[in-house]
Amino acid sequence: MSWDGSEDGQNQIRLKRVTDNVVVGEDTRLHEASKRSLCLIVDLFCRGCHSVLGMVYASTPKNLDHKRFTFCLNVADIDSYVLGSASQMLAAEGPKEQPVTLEYRGNVEQQLTEMKMLVMSMAQRLEEIDAGLQDGCDVA
Template sequence: MAAREKSLKHRQKSENTTFEASSIDSTAVEEKLFGQAEEDDGPVVFICGKCKLPVGDSLSWDGSEDGQNQIRLKRVTDNVLVGKDNRLYEVSKRSLCLIVDLVCRGCHSVLGMVYASTPKNLDHKRFTFCFNVADIDSYVLGSASQMLAAEGPKEQPVTLEYRGIVEQQLTEMKMLVMSMAQRLEEIEAGLQEGCDEA
């Protein structure tokens, strides 16, 4: 009985350490991959490193693998094709996996893999989309900073109030031009009379 309890406690302890070893702090990895945590930035769009087609986004984030330089997503766009042929992949000397390649629809580049069969310590990777960080780029939504310069230093939006002011100024200018035209006619008429008398 005591030996059985000891065996049970040993098994629980090893299961706990296995679980703890596979836990990943995704915040630390996000900071390494994106420069800052996503809380400070907008959502991230992942794009093919070669043809720039979007392949996924950070809203479907599942984690990352620092040692293998991979990110995992739960969902991807239709621009990602999942291969049909399983092949063996050796993660480490004792970890053989069956994987299927992820291929870009646009340029047919291999972007990563889906783990179809894994040893128990890699079960967290199974049936997620694992992208090689070297084969994709990312774009943070809202990070654009370039703007066109305003044409004038006091440029204003056209509002009803602004339109009323412009119409009033145009009316005043029209009255001034008409007044000047009338005055010019009077001067010309006076010059004409002066020429006729001489």
């Protein structure tokens, strides 16, 4: 039930769930899946020997969305797999969670920049109004 697919060219399998023996790293890094496909990934480690077993794609271009938030394990690095032993799944599989794509992140950053400029403009205008009111009080 954990099977999600395979990548023969990369010698990888994709699983929706893995055992607790697979540890998801904490640091994201850029990975170039192809010439025009930059992704953010997190490495997967073996709890016992600490070797790298594969990766989780945290952010992908649209053509690699099928890989996002699945456990991509390198076949050469897996010694065994016991059917029905998977218990760990990624938070993005939850019903309310939405994965963050690079495009989405760019849109959010643009909106935040526009909001910051608007707030700064409003603050400057408020200062001008306040200064005008204080000038009016000085005359009276």
